[in-house]
Amino acid sequence: MSIKKVVVAGGGVLGSQIALQTAYCGFDVTIWLRSEGSIERAQPKLERFKNIYVDTLEKMKTDASAYCRGLSKKADLSSEELDALKEQAQNAYDSLKLTTSYEEAAKDADLIIEAISENPEQKIAFYQELAKHMEDKTILVTNSSTLLPSMFAEYTGRPEKYLSLHFANTIWANNTAEVMGHPGTEQKYYDEVVKFAEDINMIPLKLKKEQPGYILNSLLVPFLNAGQALLANDVADHETIDKTWILATGSPAGPFHILDIVGLETAYNIVIMNPESKDPETTPGKIAKMLKEKIDAGETGINAGKGFYEY
């Protein structure tokens, strides 16, 4: 089969980016949203991202460091080619269809990308309703970061055509897409999704089996925990810990700079999933306390202008 019509369900930060990126790469894109209110909230996001695409492409004319692989697999582009891509971004934005109708969204859809909130009950209700309208050919993927496709496969009416396609924020620049099936996913649909990811300028990162946290968070969470444990136990200050990692590995950032990017609320939500975090004498308990104090002070990371560092 060949994927032509793509539906993105959800108009949040990631949903908007996925929809625009997919349209930019030539697909017919419909965004499904829960309500007229959701449509109103999605529109300014879509416009903002479209403007980022256009501005970045303009900048690429004179500044090689502005290059984003999500905008073009080819790095060295002429001014004319960049103007054509700017037009392509505008046309993609203009072409987006927004609807609250399951029926309209699902009609003739080759691929539906679910990017609604990380709430299992809402996802189940969405899949159950969607299943009534999807055509037999439709492949369904979830962008969920924290939930596993095996939790939902039975509600989709098409477990063999259901899997995860997990994007990173600012997908035009951070253009990785982790592809992960559940035990019932059929290989041919997995392969179709890998090809689709490539077709929308993503770098597919293939998981061979289901894994909570995919690859990236499976590496990042223990690494960030280790850094936080050193600080919470007062072994060293956060600048020293970051400096150690940067000097030893040549990485551009240590754990505390990464935590500021991720956001301290997210880090806090991860640590409190550990039952030990309730005991203030344990390392998870000390980490939770440390993060809570910073969150209460409004120091939640880069977006707040201050986290472990000031920005």
Add this chain to the structure above:
Amino acid sequence: MSIKKVVVAGGGVLGSQIALQTAYCGFDVTIWLRSEGSIERAQPKLERFKNIYVDTLEKMKTDASAYCRGLSKKADLSSEELDALKEQAQNAYDSLKLTTSYEEAAKDADLIIEAISENPEQKIAFYQELAKHMEDKTILVTNSSTLLPSMFAEYTGRPEKYLSLHFANTIWANNTAEVMGHPGTEQKYYDEVVKFAEDINMIPLKLKKEQPGYILNSLLVPFLNAGQALLANDVADHETIDKTWILATGSPAGPFHILDIVGLETAYNIVIMNPESKDPETTPGKIAKMLKEKIDAGETGINAGKGFYEY
């Protein structure tokens, strides 16, 4: 006090580098070795490292990327300055005194850097004998990677003047030095060691308390374990895991490239310290099996020409 005479005990890879680097930075350096045989084995290492210093300094005349901060805190050096440093390296090498005598080594020593093998019994015997000869003023540090200074403080006869100063391999390039006391270390001697580290062109990384693995290995071991767990559980192949980390964090290397640098024997020795590694059904057991197979095949990392990657 002012540190003038420095003794390095041990002529292994790190001991040789520490001795040469310390002499290069203007200190009076004596290397203590256990036997005449050890002296014979140390000499070619010292010569090899001296040649690396001279060659690197020569290369720095025409290639800015050859710059190593251990060789000069200042990066932009004239050809004349570099020639002077080459002479300084040769003079440092010529100035090194090698002895098997505790008495000769300890006489008037301001600082003794213990870099003998990672064997607690050998370290205790060494400290006990050394304690008979050290003058009151002498500060004693250990370069141990895996053992804690509190394990040995009582044998040194000077717990308040005893702490860890932990170097990285290829110290002229990887010029970090983790400084870590035990609960009985006095702050003023800690500070003296920090200053000494700076004086030999190291970047001191200060730990406020004792921590197994210091800062770097406290971050690196959980990170490498997480990567190995993904591979041993067949979640993804090693190239995909490395690629994910590199793309997401901008780091130059992922866990498997780092494992090849560290060496698979070291990784194996770390994993088998975990009792779970004896059970092949557990993740540590699977990691141990995976590493053992590669080690048995001679694929132990970069030094062997092959580890997870070919070199």
